[in-house]
Amino acid sequence: MHPVRKQRLIIVLFIVVFSSLAIGLMAYALRENINLFYPPSKIAAGEVPQNTRIRAGGCVKPGSVSRASDSLLVSFVITDGGADVPVTYSGILPDLFAEGEAAVVNGMINDAGVFEATEVLAKHDENYVPPEVAEAMKDKGEHQASCKGMTYDS
Amino acid sequence: MAWQWFHRLGSPRWFYEKTQAWLPWLTAITLVLLVVGSIWGLAFAPADAKQGNSYRIIYIHVPAAFLALAGYYIMAISGAIGLIWKMKLPYMVMKSAAPIGAALTFVSLVTGSIWGKPTWGTWWEWDARITSMLILFFLYLGIMALQQAFHSRDTGDKASAILALVGTVNIPIIYKSVDWWYTLHQPATIKFVGESSIHPSMLYPLLIMVIAFYCFYALALLLYTRAEILRRESRTQWVNELVARQAGSVNHDIPVKGGSAV
Amino acid sequence: MNFQFDSFASFIAMNGHGPFVWAAYGITFAVLAYLLASPLLQRRRFVREQARQQRIANRNPD
Numbered sequence: 001m002h003p004v005r006k007q008r009l010i011i012v013l014f015i016v017v018f019s020s021l022a023i024g025l026m027a028y029a030l031r032e033n034i035n036l037f038y039p040p041s042k043i044a045a046g047e048v049p050q051n052t053r054i055r056a057g058g059c060v061k062p063g064s065v066s067r068a069s070d071s072l073l074v075s076f077v078i079t080d081g082g083a084d085v086p087v088t089y090s091g092i093l094p095d096l097f098a099e100g101e102a103a104v105v106n107g108m109i110n111d112a113g114v115f116e117a118t119e120v121l122a123k124h125d126e127n128y129v130p131p132e133v134a135e136a137m138k139d140k141g142e143h144q145a146s147c148k149g150m151t152y153d154s
Numbered sequence: 155m156a157w158q159w160f161h162r163l164g165s166p167r168w169f170y171e172k173t174q175a176w177l178p179w180l181t182a183i184t185l186v187l188l189v190v191g192s193i194w195g196l197a198f199a200p201a202d203a204k205q206g207n208s209y210r211i212i213y214i215h216v217p218a219a220f221l222a223l224a225g226y227y228i229m230a231i232s233g234a235i236g237l238i239w240k241m242k243l244p245y246m247v248m249k250s251a252a253p254i255g256a257a258l259t260f261v262s263l264v265t266g267s268i269w270g271k272p273t274w275g276t277w278w279e280w281d282a283r284i285t286s287m288l289i290l291f292f293l294y295l296g297i298m299a300l301q302q303a304f305h306s307r308d309t310g311d312k313a314s315a316i317l318a319l320v321g322t323v324n325i326p327i328i329y330k331s332v333d334w335w336y337t338l339h340q341p342a343t344i345k346f347v348g349e350s351s352i353h354p355s356m357l358y359p360l361l362i363m364v365i366a367f368y369c370f371y372a373l374a375l376l377l378y379t380r381a382e383i384l385r386r387e388s389r390t391q392w393v394n395e396l397v398a399r400q401a402g403s404v405n406h407d408i409p410v411k412g413g414s415a416v
Numbered sequence: 417m418n419f420q421f422d423s424f425a426s427f428i429a430m431n432g433h434g435p436f437v438w439a440a441y442g443i444t445f446a447v448l449a450y451l452l453a454s455p456l457l458q459r460r461r462f463v464r465e466q467a468r469q470q471r472i473a474n475r476n477p478d
Contacts, residue, residue: 036337198419
């Protein structure tokens with residue numbers, strides 16, 4: 001390769017490596033802020049800002065969902081295996097919201113330690129299966145493992 | 155020997171004439187794959203057990219996002235080759251790749267938003283995956299704008315190539331964002347290592363659509379680059395002759411003496 | 417591999433997800449069509465403009 005071209009190649013590599021390094025360090029410094037939500041164990045450990053709106057995300061604990069008979073009020077528990085956070089919400093839940101599925105809730109923690117959500121989003125996993133196959137997997141008990149696709153540690 | 159081939163590939167005229175014969179084939183393959191993949195995905199693939207029919211958006215959302223990312227590398231690498239070897243053709247490819255990449259990024263953002271409403275319950279959420287994809291869209295737009303911002307085309311080419319190179323860091327961030335941070339967006343379904351987490355009856359049409367979008371990308375890039383070649387080489391004799399031939403075949407009543415007579 | 421819907425009407429409705437799915441496909445194919453049409457129109461415009469300039473040049477040989 002011609003020496004002038006080699007020099008320009010080095011400059012190009014320089015631009016790529018150093019801009020990646022700069023932006024990588026920035027992303028590392030902001031890593032907590034880039035997370036969309038806090039897992040329940042961080043909330044239980046008190047590692048989240050108080051008296052501000054936050055998002056929490058986790059698995060909707062099977063058997064924890066209870067709906068009021070006369071209003072849209074619903075309460076449930078989200079968990080990440082390490083800790084549980086009770087949530088109350090008044091409104092229409094997304095279609096994919098279900099026990100054993102992941103959800104992201106947006107709101108504030110009150111003095112009693114209950115998360116008062118103003119928005120509930122369903123977080124679905126990356127698995128796609130036809131209904132018959134899902135049915136067959138249920139019989140074998142494979143699909144019972146709740147929130148199987150979610151990782152809670154990072 | 156390899157370098158000789160490389161330098162011939164850098165000739166706009168050689169590229170223009172060589173790719174002429176590819177266009178009908180590429181068009182036919184792209185259209186067939188797009189039609190087969192869409193009909194298969196929309197009507198013949200089974201519905202998802204949890205999401206029902208809304209998941210059918212995956213057949214355009216994932217291929218568009220794939221090409222939005224792969225197209226960025228094509229653009230940045232073309233820019234790097236242009237900077238290092240000072241060849242004309244790579245800059246033309248780089249300039250052509252920007253609007254195609256921007257359009258495909260737009261498609262993946264819009265289809266993702268439409269998919270998000272019935273599944274997540276929101277059109278938009280500022281999570282790491284969605285936000286980094288929006289940054290990619292603005293990068294593409296910035297590269298297009300920077301190209302036009304200078305009086306000298308050469309300066310515009312160099313500046314936008316450098317911006318494209320700086321922006322490459324965003325591509326692995328987009329790809330890994332769902333693993334590095336807590337996001338609303340689910341992790342990747344098609345995995346390069348290990349088994350994909352989608353049933354084969356739903357995977358086959360998805361693979362067809364991914365190949366279809368790759369072919370479409372190649373076709374669109376060729377068409378844009380060929381138009382750019384004509385514009386940038388408009389003062390050369392071969393383009394003048396080509397214009398005379400084309401215009402002559404359309405308007406027989408107007409005699410054209412130029413071109414070959416010059 | 418079977419047709420997954422009972423009727424054409426249920427294919428359009430997609431159990432209520434029809435508007436989302438069809439809007440996504442409609443927008444996508446509109447953008448793809450634009451990406452093919454745009455360079456072809458640019459090329460045609462270029463050839464027409466250059467041919468016009470060639471005619472002017474031929475009419476006024478200097």
